[in-house]
Amino acid sequence: MLTDDLKTLLASNFAYYLKAQMFHWNVEGPDFEQLHKFFQKIYEDAYGAVDQIGEYIRTMDDYAPGSLERFSELSEIPGQTKIPRARLMLEELLQDTDTMKSIVMRVFESAQSEGREDIANFMAERQSSHGKYYWQLSSYLKDDRA
Amino acid sequence: MSNDIARILSKFDQLNEGLNQQQTAVKQMPALFKMKSQGAVLGGDLNRPAPSKGYYFGGEGEEPTVNRGGYNRLRDRKDYLDKRDILFRQLVPGIDPQTREAIKDRLAQLEKAAEMSGLTEATEDNLMRDAVLGRIRRGRLDLIEKYGLDHVLSAVDDVTDGDDDWYEIGSSDVSAYVKRVEDLLRDHYGSRDEVVESATTEDVISTVKKKLGDYLQDIATQIKTDPDLKDKIPQDMDRISPVVKTITTDDGKEIKIHGNEDDGFRITIKNKALSSKFDNLDEAVMACEMYCARRRNMQEQTSNHDYLEER
Numbered sequence: 123m124l125t126d127d128l129k130t131l132l133a134s135n136f137a138y139y140l141k142a143q144m145f146h147w148n149v150e151g152p153d154f155e156q157l158h159k160f161f162q163k164i165y166e167d168a169y170g171a172v173d174q175i176g177e178y179i180r181t182m183d184d185y186a187p188g189s190l191e192r193f194s195e196l197s198e199i200p201g202q203t204k205i206p207r208a209r210l211m212l213e214e215l216l217q218d219t220d221t222m223k224s225i226v227m228r229v230f231e232s233a234q235s236e237g238r239e240d241i242a243n244f245m246a247e248r249q250s251s252h253g254k255y256y257w258q259l260s261s262y263l264k265d266d267r268a
Numbered sequence: 269m270s271n272d273i274a275r276i277l278s279k280f281d282q283l284n285e286g287l288n289q290q291q292t293a294v295k296q297m298p299a300l301f302k303m304k305s306q307g308a309v310l311g312g313d314l315n316r317p318a319p320s321k322g323y324y325f326g327g328e329g330e331e332p333t334v335n336r337g338g339y340n341r342l343r344d345r346k347d348y349l350d351k352r353d354i355l356f357r358q359l360v361p362g363i364d365p366q367t368r369e370a371i372k373d374r375l376a377q378l379e380k381a382a383e384m385s386g387l388t389e390a391t392e393d394n395l396m397r398d399a400v401l402g403r404i405r406r407g408r409l410d411l412i413e414k415y416g417l418d419h420v421l422s423a424v425d426d427v428t429d430g431d432d433d434w435y436e437i438g439s440s441d442v443s444a445y446v447k448r449v450e451d452l453l454r455d456h457y458g459s460r461d462e463v464v465e466s467a468t469t470e471d472v473i474s475t476v477k478k479k480l481g482d483y484l485q486d487i488a489t490q491i492k493t494d495p496d497l498k499d500k501i502p503q504d505m506d507r508i509s510p511v512v513k514t515i516t517t518d519d520g521k522e523i524k525i526h527g528n529e530d531d532g533f534r535i536t537i538k539n540k541a542l543s544s545k546f547d548n549l550d551e552a553v554m555a556c557e558m559y560c561a562r563r564r565n566m567q568e569q570t571s572n573h574d575y576l577e578e579r
Contacts, residue, residue: 148578204575 124232124241125184131229132175132186133196138218139168141202145215151208160262164215164255171248178241198225209263216259223252341387348382352405359413372409379405397428399437400445408446415453423452509534512549515556518564525552 142165149157176186187196194201199218206214226248233241355375359368401424404411412420427448512533513525527533532545533552546552565577 203578205578206575207573210574 124229124236124238125179125182127225127229127232128175128179128182128241129184129187130196130198131225132172132179133193134199134222134225135168135171135175136193137197137199137201138222139165139172141199141218142168142215144202145206145211148205149208149211153208157208157211157262160258161211161215167251167255171251174244178238178244182238212259212262216256216263219252219256219259223249223256226252344385345382345387348378348385348387351378352382353417356405356409356412356417359409360416361414363413368409368413375405375409394428395437396441396445397424399442400424400428400449403442403446404449408450411450411453415457419453419457420449423449423456427452513553515553515560517560523556523559525549525556527552 142161146158146161146165149161151157176188179186187193198221202214226245230242230245230249233239233245352375355371355378358371363371401421404420404424415423427445509526509528509531511524511526512528515523515525517523521537524536525533526536526541527545529548532547533549534545535542535552535556544555546555
């Protein structure tokens with residue numbers, strides 16, 4: 123169902139935003155400045171979508187979850203309790219960005235099937251963002267091209 | 269020889285004026301008078317009158333104002349009563365049986381000696397009071413032991429007060445009065461069994477504990493505060509309390525736990541004691557295990573730089 127997919131997207135998007143911000147705080151190494159700013163762009167972009175997704179749930183005449191407990195239940199993005207080194211942060215975010223792309227695609231298809239073109243359009247925009255960051259993250263990890 | 273001027277002037281007066289009226293009132297022996305010997309030798313007259321008879325000192329003359337024999341008897345009786353009093357007061361609740369028997373023996377000896385000297389004859393105006401006291405002293409020392417001598421005497425006074433016109437006192441009369449004394453003491457101070465039982469179990473134990481605890485606390489305080497003793501506190505924990513458990517870390521270090529349930533448990537590593545004290549052995553062991561686990565994690569982290577602990 124579209125609302126269920128939206129709730130999953132909402133929780134996952136929040137977890138993705140939180141992880142990116144945690145990496146922004148804790149990144150270390152010679153590429154600190156670049157990665158510190160790069161992670162900031164990722165989490166600001168993800169946070170900007172949280173409110174819109176929540177309101178779309180309300181337009182479906184359903185309630186939007188808003189607790190860490192519920193987000194933990196719904197999210198498909200795993201949390202990170204440790205502090206990876208910089209490269210591992212990039213690798214992990216790369217994998218999570220790929221997961222976000224899958225979730226967004228699922229919502230897009232649900233929205234289309236239920237005739238919610240506004241939600242489908244919004245999902246298209248999110249797909250574009252996640253695609254861009256996926257490209258940038260994977261580029262950072264190509265050492266053999268350095 | 270005194271050089272006091274007053275005395276010197278007085279002697280001048282004597283020389284000039286002779287003895288005064290006071291000095292001439294009684295017959296006095298000469299200053300250099302020598303008493304003749306009255307030793308019992310063959311042919312000696314033992315009936316010869318005392319040479320100082322009639323004189324102020326040594327003579328029979330006037331009757332003395334103090335009956336020396338009576339005075340001595342009063343003094344001896346007081347002595348006997350004081351000693352008896354001291355022994356009675358040693359009969360306190362909770363006294364151990366051996367000591368009680370020793371006190372009874374001494375009382376019996378004292379009574380016997382006093383009886384032979386005639387010191388135990390009744391001098392009280394109240395014969396019943398005396399009889400009751402005698403019965404208690406001879407056969408009811410338990411009352412003195414339980415209630416104390418003062419309370420027993422007070423109770424006897426209360427019971428026998430004004431009851432002093434006895435012509436003949438029988439054994440059963442005395443028994444009845446002793447029973448009344450016991451009832452009075454029980455009403456005022458509680459039943460014998462309760463007091464004796466609590467005295468032999470709770471009070472004695474708590475007293476012993478309190479005294480022992482106070483003693484130990486004083487020792488501990490003295491050790492802590494006395495600057496001379498503080499320096500002598502052994503640093504080696506093994507000499508303070510034995511090791512009850514040893515835990516070995518992954519890198520071979522030995523963590524020792526010292527102490528006991530009463531004093532608590534302390535942890536030492538390389539003979540250095542931690543300031544923390546644990547109430548029981550389980551907590552101390554848990555602390556050691558947590559320490560070992562943390563060391564293990566830290567070592568893992570230092571060897572693996574990919575992921576660090578946030579907390």
